[in-house]
Amino acid sequence: MQRTPVSSSTIAEVGYDSGSMTLEIAFHSGGTYQYFDVPESEFEGLMQASSKGQYFHANIKDNYRYGKL
Amino acid sequence: MPNKPTLLGTVQDVQGATISVAMDKDTISGLSFIEGRGYRVGQIGSFVRIPIGFLDLYGIVSQVGAGAVPDSMIEAEPHGYRWMRIQLIGEGQRGGNFKRGVSYYPTIGDEAHLLTEQDLALIYGRADAPNYVRVGTLASAESIPALVDVDRLVTRHSAILGATGAGKSTTVAGILSHLSNTDRYPSSRIIIFDLHGEYNSALGERATLFRVNPNLEKGERPLQIPYWALQLDEFLGVTPFRDVGDTERTGLIEKINELKRASLVACPRVGVTSDTLTVDSPVPFSIHRLWYELYQFVCSTHTAQGANQGPTTEAIEADPQGNPLLGSIMGVQAPKYKPITSGGVGRIYLSGASLNIRRQIQALQSLLRDTRYDFLFRPGEWCPSPNQNNLDAQPQKDLDALIKGWVGGDKPITILDLSGVPASILMDLIGVLIRLLFDAMVWGRFLPVGARSRPLLFVLEEAHAYLNPGNKSLASQAAKRVVKEGRKYGLGAMIVSQRPSEIDSTILSQCGTMFAMRLANSNDRAHVTGTVSDNLEGLFSMLPALRTGEAIIVGEAVQLPLRAQIDAPPPNRRPDSHDPKIFDPKAVVGWNKPKANEDYSLLVQKWRSETP
Numbered sequence: 279m280q281r282t283p284v285s286s287s288t289i290a291e292v293g294y295d296s297g298s299m300t301l302e303i304a305f306h307s308g309g310t311y312q313y314f315d316v317p318e319s320e321f322e323g324l325m326q327a328s329s330k331g332q333y334f335h336a337n338i339k340d341n342y343r344y345g346k347l
Numbered sequence: 348m349p350n351k352p353t354l355l356g357t358v359q360d361v362q363g364a365t366i367s368v369a370m371d372k373d374t375i376s377g378l379s380f381i382e383g384r385g386y387r388v389g390q391i392g393s394f395v396r397i398p399i400g401f402l403d404l405y406g407i408v409s410q411v412g413a414g415a416v417p418d419s420m421i422e423a424e425p426h427g428y429r430w431m432r433i434q435l436i437g438e439g440q441r442g443g444n445f446k447r448g449v450s451y452y453p454t455i456g457d458e459a460h461l462l463t464e465q466d467l468a469l470i471y472g473r474a475d476a477p478n479y480v481r482v483g484t485l486a487s488a489e490s491i492p493a494l495v496d497v498d499r500l501v502t503r504h505s506a507i508l509g510a511t512g513a514g515k516s517t518t519v520a521g522i523l524s525h526l527s528n529t530d531r532y533p534s535s536r537i538i539i540f541d542l543h544g545e546y547n548s549a550l551g552e553r554a555t556l557f558r559v560n561p562n563l564e565k566g567e568r569p570l571q572i573p574y575w576a577l578q579l580d581e582f583l584g585v586t587p588f589r590d591v592g593d594t595e596r597t598g599l600i601e602k603i604n605e606l607k608r609a610s611l612v613a614c615p616r617v618g619v620t621s622d623t624l625t626v627d628s629p630v631p632f633s634i635h636r637l638w639y640e641l642y643q644f645v646c647s648t649h650t651a652q653g654a655n656q657g658p659t660t661e662a663i664e665a666d667p668q669g670n671p672l673l674g675s676i677m678g679v680q681a682p683k684y685k686p687i688t689s690g691g692v693g694r695i696y697l698s699g700a701s702l703n704i705r706r707q708i709q710a711l712q713s714l715l716r717d718t719r720y721d722f723l724f725r726p727g728e729w730c731p732s733p734n735q736n737n738l739d740a741q742p743q744k745d746l747d748a749l750i751k752g753w754v755g756g757d758k759p760i761t762i763l764d765l766s767g768v769p770a771s772i773l774m775d776l777i778g779v780l781i782r783l784l785f786d787a788m789v790w791g792r793f794l795p796v797g798a799r800s801r802p803l804l805f806v807l808e809e810a811h812a813y814l815n816p817g818n819k820s821l822a823s824q825a826a827k828r829v830v831k832e833g834r835k836y837g838l839g840a841m842i843v844s845q846r847p848s849e850i851d852s853t854i855l856s857q858c859g860t861m862f863a864m865r866l867a868n869s870n871d872r873a874h875v876t877g878t879v880s881d882n883l884e885g886l887f888s889m890l891p892a893l894r895t896g897e898a899i900i901v902g903e904a905v906q907l908p909l910r911a912q913i914d915a916p917p918p919n920r921r922p923d924s925h926d927p928k929i930f931d932p933k934a935v936v937g938w939n940k941p942k943a944n945e946d947y948s949l950l951v952q953k954w955r956s957e958t959p
Binding site for chain 1: 594698
């Protein structure tokens with residue numbers, strides 16, 4: 279999956295595949311995770327958020343199932 | 348009056364197997380009478396006999412007239428209309444057996460003779476030989492039966508090719524009705540993959556019909572294909588899990604293996620142990636339970652987080668009476684889970700399962716509820732029906748009953764009518780059916796029921812639909828396996844198609860015997876001509892002009908290439924493939940009849956119930 283680098287203190291890169299509704303996030307700490315069944319609006323919300331780390335903790339983490347790559 | 352009435356002319360030019368004959372002046376008239384019977388001279392496709400010593404050489408006329416002048420004679424005889432080009436095909440002792448291939452070649456001046464009916468009868472006429480079956484009569488001499496060698500016809504495969512309306516289905520029905528004659532062949536076994544439901548009317552009394560929506564009163568039987576007998580890739584191909592990623596695939600394999608192993612523990616089956624079990628082993632498991640447990644695994648919510656989750660931590664909703672809403676396995680109803688909460692006491696967490704298959708699980712749920720797929724996912728007596736109290740319920744019957752039903756019935760022919768199978772999985776299912784039978788026959792090859800001791804003929808109708816070059820479908824792979832490897836195991840294929848150019852030429856060239864019927868399309872003709880080994884382009888140039896029901900038969904099952912009028916079955920035993928009449932001056936049919944008050948409600952009823 280193609281990921282775009284973002285400016286954030288926790289998140290390094292974000293990618294999204296609308297076909298499988300998968301959000302892929304690479305963290306500065308090293309791990310890359312896929313979040314499943316994420317609607318596209320959530321991806322857009324993340325990309326537009328002024329603080330991506332905050333948005334991630336509030337809306338994505340714990341709300342979607344995930345797998346580590 | 349010539350003193351040799353059968354004499355056609357003399358050999359003037361020999362080039363390998365192609366020889367040129369200058370026709371005798373007396374025979375150019377075109378009609379010759381021998382023993383009171385008239386013979387047309389120089390008919391394309393007719394045979395000639397060239398006696399040399401004690402041998403007779405036999406050839407087939409491929410060209411007549413000016414074009415047949417040998418190259419070396421063009422200058423000398425620019426208007427050489429008296430020529431005939433002949434392809435040598437075999438030889439025989441005078442009055443003895445005919446053999447393919449020639450040991451001596453004719454030389455200049457040898458006589459070429461017409462073949463009389465008596466001569467033809469000598470070559471072809473062995474109606475009493477039990478290994479030969481009559482398929483019709485010679486087109487040129489109706490008194491002589493056209494015989495094909497059953498042995499080679501079945502094990503060396505055959506192809507029946509012809510345009511729509513050339514009489515293909517009738518020919519197939521005619522040949523099969525001879526092959527299924529239980530007086531001659533009490534153990535013949537034939538299985539037809541009938542895509543359009545045509546053959547029941549033709550072979551009804553000799554055949555057992557399996558179809559998706561059977562009319563049980565008429566003796567039809569339900570077509571049921573237990574999903575658990577499929578190999579993993581076949582199984583995934585007919586479910587929404589077709590395109591899942593590697594991680595998900597591995598997860599599914601583990602789950603299916605686990606279910607199969609549990610099934611084997613509950614009901615041990617001879618031949619396989621939990622050590623030798625693979626995900627491809629044909630061991631029953633329940634797809635409904637697979638769905639239910641995958642749903643539990645992926646979509647559940649829990650009162651604990653991640654690694655602490657287990658069956659006891661599931662957060663299942665309860666009805667007003669306090670009973671948990673567990674759903675139902677066979678009813679394909681999912682358990683109802685509590686929504687996740689973001690904190691506080693009694694927080695509900697998402698399942699920690701890291702498989703990205705939630706959407707596929709939901710698609711499987713609606714697939715399992717779709718009654719059109721019941722023949723596959725609820726295959727009657729082969730369907731395990733587990734419930735919460737008996738998760739390892741076993742199907743009532745095992746595969747032996749299934750295979751016995753298909754190829755071990757009372758009647759020699761089995762028709763698998765696939766007209767009710769959803770188009771999206773039709774090709775996969777044909778592949779599965781062929782592969783299942785192939786595997787069963789290959790592994791059982793040394794048993795009395797195996798195909799080595801009781802060969803099995805596959806009749807593949809509309810084969811161009813899945814045997815086209817580059818087709819990677821399961822049907823294509825399975826049919827190719829039968830054609831390429833089947834012979835060793837006693838499996839024969841009869842490929843039937845109206846679009847030979849769409850059939851992989853490696854498949855066609857594996858067909859030892861070819862029944863070529865009328866073909867108008869030049870691509871199709873070129874494809875057929877290109878795959879026959881004999882030097883017979885001349886014969887095949889007749890393809891566009893063949894009559895309905897006429898076939899050129901070449902290959903291993905016939906002594907000589909022959910043009911035959913195939914015996915048509917009686918009118919009440921013909922395939923249901925004839926075109927509807929638009930207008931018939933003799934009858935009130937189609938558009939010719941007065942319009943009546945029409946009732947379309949029955950039509951909708953039939954449509955909804957999917958029974959014609």
